[in-house]
Amino acid sequence: MTRSTKLPQRMIGTSGLPTSAMGLGLMSLSGIYGPGDDMESVALIREALDLGVTMLDSSDMYGFGHNEELLGKAIAGRRDEALIVTKFGNMGGKNGRIADGRPEYVPVALEASLKRLNVDVIDLWYVHRIDPTVPIEDTVGAMSRLVEQGKVKALGLSEANPQTIMRAHKVHPIAAVQNEYSLLFRAEAEETRKTTKELGISFVAYAPLGRGLLTGLRVDPNEMGDTDARKRHPRFLGENQTHNLNIVRKLDELAKAKDCTTGQLVLAWLLAQGEDVIAIPGTKRRDRMIENLGALKVNLSADELAHITALVPVGAAAGLRYPEAQMASVYL
Numbered sequence: 001m002t003r004s005t006k007l008p009q010r011m012i013g014t015s016g017l018p019t020s021a022m023g024l025g026l027m028s029l030s031g032i033y034g035p036g037d038d039m040e041s042v043a044l045i046r047e048a049l050d051l052g053v054t055m056l057d058s059s060d061m062y063g064f065g066h067n068e069e070l071l072g073k074a075i076a077g078r079r080d081e082a083l084i085v086t087k088f089g090n091m092g093g094k095n096g097r098i099a100d101g102r103p104e105y106v107p108v109a110l111e112a113s114l115k116r117l118n119v120d121v122i123d124l125w126y127v128h129r130i131d132p133t134v135p136i137e138d139t140v141g142a143m144s145r146l147v148e149q150g151k152v153k154a155l156g157l158s159e160a161n162p163q164t165i166m167r168a169h170k171v172h173p174i175a176a177v178q179n180e181y182s183l184l185f186r187a188e189a190e191e192t193r194k195t196t197k198e199l200g201i202s203f204v205a206y207a208p209l210g211r212g213l214l215t216g217l218r219v220d221p222n223e224m225g226d227t228d229a230r231k232r233h234p235r236f237l238g239e240n241q242t243h244n245l246n247i248v249r250k251l252d253e254l255a256k257a258k259d260c261t262t263g264q265l266v267l268a269w270l271l272a273q274g275e276d277v278i279a280i281p282g283t284k285r286r287d288r289m290i291e292n293l294g295a296l297k298v299n300l301s302a303d304e305l306a307h308i309t310a311l312v313p314v315g316a317a318a319g320l321r322y323p324e325a326q327m328a329s330v331y332l
Contacts, residue, residue, distance in 0.1 A: 006051065006052030007020040007021060007022065007051070007052035007053065007054075007293070007296060008020070008021040008296055009021065010202070010275055010276075010277075010278055011202070012083075012124060012154060012175045012176050012202045012278070013154070013173070013174065013175035013176055013200055013201045013202045014173060014175065014200050015124075015153065015154035015173075015175040017083065017123060017124070017153060017154055017175070018054075019054050019055040019083050019278060020052055020053050020054045020055060021271055021278060021279070021296060022053065022055075022267070022271070022278070022279050022280070022281070022292065022293060022295070022296060023053060023054070023055025023056065023057055023083075023085070023204075023278060023279070023280040024044075024045070024048045024053050024055070024056055024057065024280065024281075024282065024283075024289065025057045025206060025280040025281060025282030025283075026041075026045070026056060026057055026058045026062065026067055026070070026071060026282065027057075027058075027059070027062045027067070027282050028282045028283060028284050029041040029044070029062075029063075029067060029070060029284060030062040030063025030066045030067040030070070031063055031066075032062065032228075032229050033228050033229065033230060033284070034224070034228045036284055037284075038070060040284070041070055041074070041284065042070065042073055042074045043286070044283075044284070044285075044286055044289065045070075045071065045074035045075070046074055046078070047286055047289070048289060049075075049078055049081045049082060051289075051290070051293060053289075053293070054081065054082060054083040055083045055085055055124075055204075055278065055280060056071060056074075056075070056082050056083065056084060056085060057085045057086075057178075057204075057206070057280045057282075058071045058084075058085065058086040058087070058117075059086055059087040059088075059090065059126075059128055060086060060087065060088050060090075060109060060112065060113050060116070060128075061087065061090040061091075061092060061128060065112070065116050068086055068113055068116035068117050069116045069117075071084070071086075071117060072116060072117040072118040072119070075117075075119075076118070079119060083123045083124065084117060084119060084122050084123045084124075085122075085123060085124040085125075085126070085156075086113050086117065086122055086125060086126070087125070087126040087127070087128035087158055087178075088106070088109035088110065088113065088125070088126075088127070088128055089101050089105075089109065089127050089128045089129055089130075089131060089139075090128035090129040091129075097131075098129060098131075098132075098328070098329045099128075099129035099130060099131040099132070099329065100131055101127060101130065101131030101133075101134040101136070101138070101139035102131070102134055102138075102139075103134075103138050103139065103141065103142035104142075106139065106142035106143055106146070107142065107145075107146060110122070110125070110146055110151060110152065113125075114151065120151070121150060121151055121152065121153060122151070122152050122153070123153045123154065124153065124154045124155075124156055124175060124176060125143065125146075125152045125154070125155060125156065126155075126156040126157060126158045126176075126178055127139055127140070127143070127156070127157050127158060127160075128158050128159075129158065129159060129329050129330070129332075130157070130159065130160055130164055130332035132332055135167075136157075136160075136164050136167050136168045136171075137167060137168070137170075137171050139168075140155065140168045140171045140172050140174075141171050141172070143155050143172065144171060144172035147172065154175035154176070155172055155173070155174055155175060156174060156175055156176040156177060156178060156204070157174055157176075157177050157178070158177070158178040158179065158206075159178075159179055159180075159329075159330040159331055159332065160177055160179070160192075160331070160332065161188075161192065161331050161332060162191065162192055162194070162195035164332060165177055165192070165195055165196065165199070165201070166195060166199070169199050169201070174199070174201050175201065175202060176201060176202040176203070176204050176278075177192060177196050177201055177202070177203055177204065178203075178204040178205075178206055178280075179192055179203070179204075179205075179206070179331070180205070180206055180207045180321055181203065181205035181206070181207075181208060181270065181277075182205065182207060182208045182209060182210045182214060182266065182270065183210070183214060183266045183269055183270065183308070183312050184210040184213060184214060184235075184244065184247070184312065184316070184317040185207070185210060185235075185317055185321055186314060187314050187315060188331050189203070189205070190314065193273075193274075193276070193277075196276065197274070197276055201276070202276050202277075202278055203274075203276050203277050203278070204278045204279075204280060205270055205277060205278065205279045205280065206280055206282075207282075208266070208267055208270050208279040208280070208281050209263055209266065209267070209281050209292075210235065210244070210317070211230060211233065211235065211236075212230075213235060213236075213241075213244050213245065213248060214248055214251075214262065214263060214266045215248075215261070215262060215263040216245065216248050216249075216252075216262060218241065218245060219231070219236050219241070221236060221237065232323045233319070233322065233323065234318075234319030234320045234322075234323065234324075235317065235318070235319035235320075235321075236319075237319065239318070240318040240319035241319075243317075243318040244317055244318055244319070247311075247312055247316055247317065248262060250311050250312070251265060251266065251308065251311065251312070254304070254307070254308065254311075258298060258300075258304075260294065260295070260298045261291060261294075263291065263292065263295070264291065264292070264294050264295040264298050265295075265298065265300075265308070266308075267279055267281065267292060267295035267298075268295045268296075268298035268299070268300055269300060269305060269308050269309075271295070271296070272300055272305055
C-alpha cells in the first residue's frame with residue numbers, strides 16, 4: 001500500500017499500518033449534521049488524499065450504508081493512497097437492538113461493507129458499539145477469523161472501556177480504540193489511554209473539536225433541521241452551550257498569540273498528548289478541512305500545553321456527551 005509522506009505519520013498500534021497523524025471523519029457527509037452534497041463530498045475526500053490525508057473514517061451506520069458507498073466512489077482508482085476505516089454493529093435501536101456483536105452477524109456485516117466500498121480488504125475495522133448481550137471475546141473472535149481470511153488487516157473497538165479493551169486484546173491484538181476525545185470532553189479518554197498505551201494500542205480521537213464547540217460554533221436548535229443531531233446534544237442546549245462557549249473564549253487569545261485559529265490550537269494540543277493519538281475531525285467543507293490540517297504546523301511548548309490543560313480542566317464542560325438515552329450505549 002502506497003502512503004503519502006506529505007503529512008506527519010503515526011503508526012496504528014502494532015499493526016504495521018502507518019497513517020497521517022490527522023485523518024478525516026466522514027460521518028457528516030451522510031446527513032448527520034444536515035443535508036450533504038454527494039458530488040462535493042467526493043471532491044472533499046479526493047482533495048484530502050491530495051493533501052496527504054490517508055485515514056478515511058466511515059461506518060455502515062452513517063446514512064445506513066450511504067457513507068461507505070460514497071467513500072467507495074471517492075477512492076475509485078486511488079485505493080493505494082487511502083487507509084480505509086469503517087465500523088459495524090451500531091444498530092441505533094433498529095429492530096430493538098442498540099448494538100449487534102453476535103458472531104454470526106460479524107461476517108454478514110463485513111461482506112456488506114466490502115460490497116459498498118467496492119474493495120477486497122478493509123484496513124482497520126471497528127466494533128462501532130459494544131453489544132452488552134454478547135461477550136466481547138465472541139465478537140472479536142469472529143472478527144479475527146476475517147483477518148485470517150485476508151479480508152481485514154487490523155481490528156479496533158469504538159466507545160469501549162478499559163476492561164472491555166483488555167478482554168478483547170487477549171483474543172486478538174486490538175490496533176486502535178476510537179472514543180470521543182477533545183479538550184472539552186476527555187475524562188473517559190484519559191482514563192482509557194492508561195490502558196491503551198500499556199497495550200501498544202493507538203487512540204483515535206473522534207469529535208476532537210467537541211462537535212464544533214471548540215471552534216466557537218454557536219447553534220440554535222430551533223433553527224436546525226430534523227436530521228441535525230446537534231439539536232439533541234446537551235452540550236448545545238441552553239445554558240450548557242453558553243457555559244461551554246465561555247470556556248472556548250479563554251483559548252482565543254492564546255490562539256491569536258500563536259497566529260492560528262482556536263480550532264487549530266486545540267487540535268495541536270490533542271496531538272501533542274502523545275504519538276499514540278490520531279485525530280479525525282470531520283467536516284463537509286474543504287476550507288475547514290484545510291484549516292484543521294494547519295494544526296499540524298502549530299508547535300506548542302511544554303509550558304503552553306500545561307497552560308491550555310489548566311485553562312480547561314477535566315470536567316469543565318457542561319452537558320453530557322450524548323443525549324441521556326444514548327449514554328447507555330457508550331463506554332461499555
